[in-house]
Amino acid sequence: RCIHFGAGEADIALVEIGGTVGDIESLPFLEAIRQMGLELGRDRSLFIHLTLVPYIQSSGELKTKPTQHSVKELRSIGIQPDMLMCRSDREIPAEERRKIALFTNVEPKAVINVPDADTIYRIPLLLHAQGVDDIVARKLRLDNPPAAQLADWERVVRAIETPTGAVDIAMVGKYVDLTDAYKSLNEALLHAGIHTHTRVNIHYVDSERIEREGTTGLEGMDAILVPGGFGRRGIEGKIAAVRFARERRIPYLGICLGMQAAVIEFARHVAGLEGAHSTEFRPDTPYPVIALITEWTDEDGAVQQRQEGGDLGGTMRLGAQPCQLVADSLARRTYGKDVITERHRHRYEFNNHYREPLHAAGMTFSGYSLDGQLVEMIELPDHPWFLGCQFHPEFTSTPRAGHPLFQGFVAAAIRQRPQHRQEMDAA
Numbered sequence: 001r002c003i004h005f006g007a008g009e010a011d012i013a014l015v016e017i018g019g020t021v022g023d024i025e026s027l028p029f030l031e032a033i034r035q036m037g038l039e040l041g042r043d044r045s046l047f048i049h050l051t052l053v054p055y056i057q058s059s060g061e062l063k064t065k066p067t068q069h070s071v072k073e074l075r076s077i078g079i080q081p082d083m084l085m086c087r088s089d090r091e092i093p094a095e096e097r098r099k100i101a102l103f104t105n106v107e108p109k110a111v112i113n114v115p116d117a118d119t120i121y122r123i124p125l126l127l128h129a130q131g132v133d134d135i136v137a138r139k140l141r142l143d144n145p146p147a148a149q150l151a152d153w154e155r156v157v158r159a160i161e162t163p164t165g166a167v168d169i170a171m172v173g174k175y176v177d178l179t180d181a182y183k184s185l186n187e188a189l190l191h192a193g194i195h196t197h198t199r200v201n202i203h204y205v206d207s208e209r210i211e212r213e214g215t216t217g218l219e220g221m222d223a224i225l226v227p228g229g230f231g232r233r234g235i236e237g238k239i240a241a242v243r244f245a246r247e248r249r250i251p252y253l254g255i256c257l258g259m260q261a262a263v264i265e266f267a268r269h270v271a272g273l274e275g276a277h278s279t280e281f282r283p284d285t286p287y288p289v290i291a292l293i294t295e296w297t298d299e300d301g302a303v304q305q306r307q308e309g310g311d312l313g314g315t316m317r318l319g320a321q322p323c324q325l326v327a328d329s330l331a332r333r334t335y336g337k338d339v340i341t342e343r344h345r346h347r348y349e350f351n352n353h354y355r356e357p358l359h360a361a362g363m364t365f366s367g368y369s370l371d372g373q374l375v376e377m378i379e380l381p382d383h384p385w386f387l388g389c390q391f392h393p394e395f396t397s398t399p400r401a402g403h404p405l406f407q408g409f410v411a412a413a414i415r416q417r418p419q420h421r422q423e424m425d426a427a
Contacts, residue, residue, distance in 0.1 A: 003015055011142075017030065021073045030074070030077055031077065034078045046139050047081045047082050048083045049071065049083070050084075050085040051066065051067040051085070052086075053088040053096070055090060064103075068103045071106075082106070082139055083136075084100065084112065085114050087115075088113065088116075090115055097111040112127065118161065119161070121160060121399055128148055133148050163199040165417075167200055167201065167222040167223065167413040168201045169200060169221065169222060169410075170223070170224045170225065172218075172226045172238055172241040173206075174229060174237075176206050182204075182227055184392075184395055185227055185255075187394070187399075188397035188403055188406045189225075191406065192403070192406035192407045195402040195407050198414060203217075205217045207235070207241065208233065210238075210240050218244050218245075218250075222251070222416050223251040223410075223413035224252050225255070226238050227257070228257045228258065235261065239268075242258075242261050242262045242266075243269060246262075246380065250416065251384060254388035255389055255391075255394070256345070256390060259378060259390050260348060262378060262386075266361070266363055267354065270361045271354075271358050273286075273357070274286075275287060279348070289351050289354045290349070290350060290351060292349075316347050321342065322341050322369070323370075324339055325338055325366060326364070326367065329367075329377075330379045330408075331366040331377045331387060331389075334405060335405070342393055342395075344390065344392070346390060349375070350378075362382060363380060365378055366378065367389070385412035387405070393406065394406070
């Protein structure tokens with residue numbers, strides 16, 4: 001019922017179940033789709049199983065036993081796969097695919113080879129070449145479906161494989177040992193590279209290392225990005241990265257905590273608010289330019305309170321929220337429209353009590369909540385490209401459409417690169 005409700009008016013609902021067949025954690029979900037398949041009937045449901053076909057280097061052969069065993073486990077709980085997606089690091093010969101088909105009771109042409117690719121965005125083209133869309137249409141009895149339109153995917157792959165230039169972008173965070181922590185950001189930058197025909201080289205810089213060793217790791221970068229995060233660890237390194245970008249006039253994008261770090265740095269070193277900080281990291285700061293949503297102060301100095309049952313979801317502001325952009329701002333020019341909707345996940349906001357002193361020092365507040373009470377975007381008009389946003393634009397970036405904020409950021413890095421290279425050569 002939940003799946004039907006969530007599918008809305010879609011013709012096909014795609015349900016993905018992770019994990020490994022046979023693990024106890026997956027059993028309730030597998031049982032649910034078994035029942036769903038029974039209720040819908042074979043003409044209205046299709047089971048696709050993703051499995052591994054490993055290559056054993058010592059013996060020089062592909063092993064199909066793991067796939068056979070996995071399908072056997074599925075069949076033991078009442079699920080017969082209609083199609084197998086066989087992952088491998090190389091092409092699977094036709095004879096091996098026929099063997100898999102024979103021992104799993106799946107028709108040979110429905111045993112699909114999914115080898116490693118230079119980019120994941122090539123996979124739809126590989127699947128189309130093996131007729132996956134035709135098999136799905138036939139199994140679900142979709143009469144005369146339109147031909148697959150993959151021109152956009154082909155354009156995406158060409159742009160990735162044949163860039164006309166490259167930029168080096170530093171991502172300053174504290175989770176850089178596990179880069180998948182920034183997976184959405186990595187992809188958003190890749191998408192921006194697709195639309196600017198640029199190879200984006202991401203250099204992960206540990207903010208704690210900056211605290212210990214200084215900003216030498218930022219030398220040679222064409223742009224700097226500080227992503228979101230929680231907790232005090234590494235915050236001073238992020239603030240130092242902001243200062244480096246501001247003073248060196250390097251394009252800067254601060255997301256969530258990255259915007260807050262930009263506000264703190266500007267308050268300290270430009271507005272003269274020595275000791276300015278966020279109450280998340282220093283509750284007794286003399287200048288709480290960033291404060292918990294439940295305790296922020298308005299422009300008149302009055303403390304505003306938000307309760308757990310309020311519209312902002314207690315102390316965490318979550319989900320898609322509209323944002324009004326200021327006319328003639330960099331944010332407005334970048335997005336190309338007055339009102340945007342972006343996704344949030346944060347507990348701390350800019351403290352409105354400091355809006356006037358920071359504005360007087362040169363900071364522009366270019367995005368607000370529709371009621372005008374919450375600052376969503378900041379920028380520095382005397383800087384080539386310096387933007388901070390309280391939301392997470394990476395969550396709405398796609399390979400075909402990209403995202404204007406990341407495209408603008410990468411375009412600024414491209415413009416910066418020649419001058420930056422000249423300065424480095426001169427030094």
